[in-house]
Amino acid sequence: MKKFTPSEIEQKWQKIWDQKQIYKADLNSSRSKYIAMSMFNYPSGAGIHIGHAMNYTISDVMARYKRQQGYESYHPIGWDAFGLPAENYAIKTGVSPQQSMAQIIPSYHKQYKAMGWSNDWSKEISTHEPRYYKWTQWIFSQMYKNGLAYQEARMQWWCSKCQTVLANEQIIDGKCWRHDGADDPIVEKKEVKQWFFKITDYADELLEATDALDWSEVVKTAQKNWIGKSKGAEIEFKLSEGSEAIKVFTTRPDTLFGATFLVLASEHDLVDKITTKEQKAEVEKYVKESTKKTEVERQASKEKTGVFTGAYAINPINNQEIPIWVADYVLVGYGTGAIMAVPAHDERDNEFAIRFGLDISKVVDTKINDITSEGLMINSGEYNGIQSSDAREKIVADLEKKGLAKEKTTFKIRDWSVSRQRYWGAPIPIINCQKCGPVLVPDEQLPVVLPELDDYAPSGDGRSALARAKVWLEIDCPKCGGKGERETDTLDTYICSSWYFLRYFDPQNTDKIFDSTIANKWMPIDFYNGGDHATAHMIYARFITRFFHKLGLVDDPEPFKKFLFNGKIMASDGQMFSKSKGNGVDPLEIINQGYGSDSLRVYLMFAAPLDLWIRWDPQGVPGAYRFLNRIWNIAQEFIDNDKDNTESEEVLRLIHPVIKKVTEDLENQKYNTAIASMMKLTNELYELKAKAGFIGSNSWLFALKSLIQLVAPFAPHTADELWSQFGYEYSVNKDHWPQWQDKYLVSDTTTIVIQVNGKVRANIQVPTDSPEQDILDLAVANEKINTIIGNNPVKKSIYIKNKLVNLVV
RNA sequence: GCCGGAGUGGCGGAAUUGGUAUACGCGCGCGACUCAAAAUCGCGUGGAGCAAUCCUUGAGGGUUCGAGUCCCUCCUCCGGCACCA
Numbered sequence: 001m002k003k004f005t006p007s008e009i010e011q012k013w014q015k016i017w018d019q020k021q022i023y024k025a026d027l028n029s030s031r032s033k034y035i036a037m038s039m040f041n042y043p044s045g046a047g048i049h050i051g052h053a054m055n056y057t058i059s060d061v062m063a064r065y066k067r068q069q070g071y072e073s074y075h076p077i078g079w080d081a082f083g084l085p086a087e088n089y090a091i092k093t094g095v096s097p098q099q100s101m102a103q104i105i106p107s108y109h110k111q112y113k114a115m116g117w118s119n120d121w122s123k124e125i126s127t128h129e130p131r132y133y134k135w136t137q138w139i140f141s142q143m144y145k146n147g148l149a150y151q152e153a154r155m156q157w158w159c160s161k162c163q164t165v166l167a168n169e170q171i172i173d174g175k176c177w178r179h180d181g182a183d184d185p186i187v188e189k190k191e192v193k194q195w196f197f198k199i200t201d202y203a204d205e206l207l208e209a210t211d212a213l214d215w216s217e218v219v220k221t222a223q224k225n226w227i228g229k230s231k232g233a234e235i236e237f238k239l240s241e242g243s244e245a246i247k248v249f250t251t252r253p254d255t256l257f258g259a260t261f262l263v264l265a266s267e268h269d270l271v272d273k274i275t276t277k278e279q280k281a282e283v284e285k286y287v288k289e290s291t292k293k294t295e296v297e298r299q300a301s302k303e304k305t306g307v308f309t310g311a312y313a314i315n316p317i318n319n320q321e322i323p324i325w326v327a328d329y330v331l332v333g334y335g336t337g338a339i340m341a342v343p344a345h346d347e348r349d350n351e352f353a354i355r356f357g358l359d360i361s362k363v364v365d366t367k368i369n370d371i372t373s374e375g376l377m378i379n380s381g382e383y384n385g386i387q388s389s390d391a392r393e394k395i396v397a398d399l400e401k402k403g404l405a406k407e408k409t410t411f412k413i414r415d416w417s418v419s420r421q422r423y424w425g426a427p428i429p430i431i432n433c434q435k436c437g438p439v440l441v442p443d444e445q446l447p448v449v450l451p452e453l454d455d456y457a458p459s460g461d462g463r464s465a466l467a468r469a470k471v472w473l474e475i476d477c478p479k480c481g482g483k484g485e486r487e488t489d490t491l492d493t494y495i496c497s498s499w500y501f502l503r504y505f506d507p508q509n510t511d512k513i514f515d516s517t518i519a520n521k522w523m524p525i526d527f528y529n530g531g532d533h534a535t536a537h538m539i540y541a542r543f544i545t546r547f548f549h550k551l552g553l554v555d556d557p558e559p560f561k562k563f564l565f566n567g568k569i570m571a572s573d574g575q576m577f578s579k580s581k582g583n584g585v586d587p588l589e590i591i592n593q594g595y596g597s598d599s600l601r602v603y604l605m606f607a608a609p610l611d612l613w614i615r616w617d618p619q620g621v622p623g624a625y626r627f628l629n630r631i632w633n634i635a636q637e638f639i640d641n642d643k644d645n646t647e648s649e650e651v652l653r654l655i656h657p658v659i660k661k662v663t664e665d666l667e668n669q670k671y672n673t674a675i676a677s678m679m680k681l682t683n684e685l686y687e688l689k690a691k692a693g694f695i696g697s698n699s700w701l702f703a704l705k706s707l708i709q710l711v712a713p714f715a716p717h718t719a720d721e722l723w724s725q726f727g728y729e730y731s732v733n734k735d736h737w738p739q740w741q742d743k744y745l746v747s748d749t750t751t752i753v754i755q756v757n758g759k760v761r762a763n764i765q766v767p768t769d770s771p772e773q774d775i776l777d778l779a780v781a782n783e784k785i786n787t788i789i790g791n792n793p794v795k796k797s798i799y800i801k802n803k804l805v806n807l808v809v
Numbered sequence: 810g811c812c813g814g815a816g817u818g819g820c821g822g823a824a825u826u827g828g829u830a831u832a833c834g835c836g837c838g839c840g841a842c843u844c845a846a847a848a849u850c851g852c853g854u855g856g857a858g859c860a861a862u863c864c865u866u867g868a869g870g871g872u873u874c875g876a877g878u879c880c881c882u883c884c885u886c887c888g889g890c891a892c893c894a
Contacts, residue, residue, distance in 0.1 A: 217813075217814085218813060218814075218888070218889070221812065221813055221889075221890095222812095222813085222888095222889055222890075224812095225811095225812070225813095225889075225890055225891095226889095226890085228890095228893065230893075230894085232894080248894080249893095249894070250894060251893095251894065252894080263894090304892085327892095328892090329892045329894095330892080330894075331892075331893065331894090333893090334893045334894080335893075335894065338894095339894050340894085341894085342894090346894065347810095347892090348892055348894075349894080351892095410893080410894095411893095412890095412893055534888095534889075535889090603834095606821095606822095606833080606834070607821060607822085607834085608821060608822065609822085611814095612815095612821095612822090613887080613888090614821075615820095615821080617820085617821070617834095617835070619834090619835050619836075620821085620834080620835070622835090623834055623835055624834085626834095626849095627833095627834085629848095629849085630849095633849085672821095672822075672823085672833085672834095673822095673823070673824095673832085673833080675833080675834090676822090676823075676832065676833035676834075677832090677833080678833095679832095679833055679834070680832070680833060683833090686850090686851095690850095690851085751829085753828080753829045755828085755829085755874085755875070757874075757875085758828095758873090758874060758875040758876095759875090760829050763829070795874095796874065797874085798828090798874050798875075800828055803828060803829090804828055804829075804875090806828085806874050806875060807874090808874050808875095
């Protein structure tokens with residue numbers, strides 16, 4: 001009897017898979033397509049850890065399962081290579097990021113292959129290669145040409161450690177996402193000229209399409225909140241003096257009679273113009289201080305702050321003169337950067353009014369403790385007595401006739417800032433001409449190749465290291481031929497990752513970003529998973545795909561048909577894995593201990609439902625190993641034994657329900673219960689073997705063969721080895737999935753539970769589908785039941801077919 | 810504060826969606842094999858009780874023949890958003 005030696009068989013099969021290219025997908029195949037993938041990886045010097053092992057195994061199992069079912073299954077591979085870590089490493093060591101990627105990526109190949117992931121290496125891509133980022137730059141050009149890319153000076157979040165601008169989603173608790181430790185600085189604001197993509201143009205359609213997605217609910221909610229649509233009205237308040245007017249956005253126009261003052265954001269354009277001489281010094285001081293303050297500081301002080309401008313505006317509904325204030329609780333980036341304050345019906349305004357002694361006027365009759373709810377209108381002139389929800393529309397309609405209001409919808413989502421003042425990214429294909437301003441690099445001159453440098457540190461003036469690359473930098477304007485300079489900003493790496501899945505279908509194309517015919521055959525991605533990026537990456541990818549859809553490049557506007565937001569794996573002590581804590585677990589270490597990657601894969605997929613966070617259990621892999629070893633041993637026993645041609649219904653009734661269960665569980669990514677049912681089956685086969693010894697029968701062979709097929713997505717090496725030992729044609733990992741037969745799902749006898757008053761008292765064996773009366777007779781006749789019921793008459797009985805009977809006495 | 814999700818043995822977790830609660834695994838205990846250990850195999854394992862039996866899905870109440878599952882009140886934990894007008 002052969003021993004189970006994962007280290008031998010895993011290497012053997014990895015070699016064979018490589019040689020025979022079993023996982024190479026034929027993109028033009030006439031089979032039905034299936035594509036499963038996890039978010040691609042950022043290659044770092046540290047290599048993969050157990051969290052990656054979990055992520056990538058999830059999609060590999062799906063890809064393998066579908067491949068076994070006969071689909072043309074594509075499990076692509078690529079690298080998200082641009083970004084700060086490689087650049088920081090380059091700054092420290094002088095080794096160029098290009099060079100370190102050339103070293104790191106091959107070492108990742110080894111790790112990925114050791115995990116037994118069924119990637120198609122022939123179509124590998126990496127975002128840092130010019131042949132890839134040529135098309136990242138092309139996307140920028142297309143955005144520009146379609147009016148969706150623009151440049152604007154804005155106050156931006158700035159990380160003094162990275163020396164770069166940060167997007168909102170890169171700020172965690174007021175600190176840079178890469179520098180969020182206790183000693184790290186809080187992000188600052190700095191005025192920088194930035195390139196933006198107009199994602200706000202797509203806000204509505206992104207939101208509309210969210211509900212229909214087959215995605216983890218948490219992610220859909222997060223995206224909806226992020227887009228943050230609210231319907232309301234824009235209302236114009238004329239100033240008491242002068243011709244200026246202030247527009248405010250409100251979702252509660254019904255409370256307009258209660259608007260007793262206006263508040264402008266510190267950065268609002270009119271602050272300067274309207275402030276009176278007397279108030280000027282105080283306002284200027286306040287504005288200066290509050291713009292310097294970071295988000296954290298603003299939130300930290302719960303006390304509302306603000307200052308009176310000295311100016312007044314006219315409430316358009318009742319012509320009352322109300323004061324205009326400046327306060328930092330009003331945000332410049334949302335709505336119009338100005339609000340009408342209704343202290344009677346808004347908690348923040350209420351707090352502010354109390355602090356500064358401003359008028360509070362109740363205009364909706366609400367419950368005492370709930371000032372923000374709806375009710376009947378009061379103190380509102382002709383609108384008194386009607387529902388506030390009706391007044392909302394009426395007031396807007398009435399003011400609209402006078403040109404003082406209109407219905408308006410606003411969004412929380414901001415345009416996507418895509419400029420980074422860093423070296424290691426795709427250069428923005430723009431030439432800044434002294435005469436013409438920014439001019440697009442002509443498409444035929446793409447890619448703008450990133451030059452290798454001696455020093456990769458940012459130039460300190462806010463520009464990237466590219467500002468020092470003289471030869472590269474200086475270039476004539478493509479429009480007028482005059483002197484120009486290349487843009488030194490590079491593109492946010494989120495752009496690289498927002499379209500990579502499409503390049504998987506045509507990775508070598510030098511003429512087009514991808515061939516639409518192939519892409520349309522393969523899109524959308526059938527299965528996508530990851531444990532991060534519920535908003536940023538997942539929204540950007542949707543945005544870019546929708547943009548491509550409008551360009552006519554893809555038919556389907558949504559990229560990911562199914563998205564699983566999986567949980568993460570933590571250290572045994574409940575902390576996150578981290579290098580500094582030294583609590584990391586290296587998958588290769590587990591594999592090399594002799595357990596093999598199959599056991600690791602089984603453990604990771606068995607430990608819990610995939611959306612749950614799990615703790616690393618050192619006993620888990622040995623447990624999974626034991627299970628595979630049991631399959632191995634029972635298979636060896638069959639091989640070593642004499643065969644007969646007998647059939648056993650008992651065996652078939654064990655295996656067929658498991659085939660059904662595992663198939664259905666895989667469809668729903670319920671891997672843990674799929675594995676549990678295979679473990680249970682294995683145990684039952686052992687029991688049966690001890691009891692009745694079916695080892696050499698046809699049915700036994702069928703059961704073992706099916707079990708090997710079922711376990712193959714999780715333990716592909718072990719499965720292929722046993723498959724070949726059974727003498728079947730290479731490979732179980734392609735086109736071999738068992739089919740269950742319904743006739744073996746039901747047994748001819750069933751256990752019926754007998755309850756008395758809802759409590760389980762006995763169970764009886766009866767022929768399946770017995771008539772109700774037979775069951776009731778048997779139940780009442782049952783000795784144990786009889787003693788419980790005694791002389792009490794059965795008042796009522798409930799019978800659930802083939803399950804239970806409940807006697808009420 | 811708001812929006813999600815979840816509380817089940819010593820632990821990770823099952824439960825056909827209202828029908829035998831604790832599947833499967835880990836851990837633990839006992840036994841077989843062994844000079845011994847490991848590995849492997851077998852048996853046991855929610856709690857209380859000698860037992861019959863009783864109790865048990867965060868707490869309390871309700872609906873029902875029957876509730877982990879549905880409804881109400883409360884508590885705790887996790888995740889996301891957070892002065893978004």
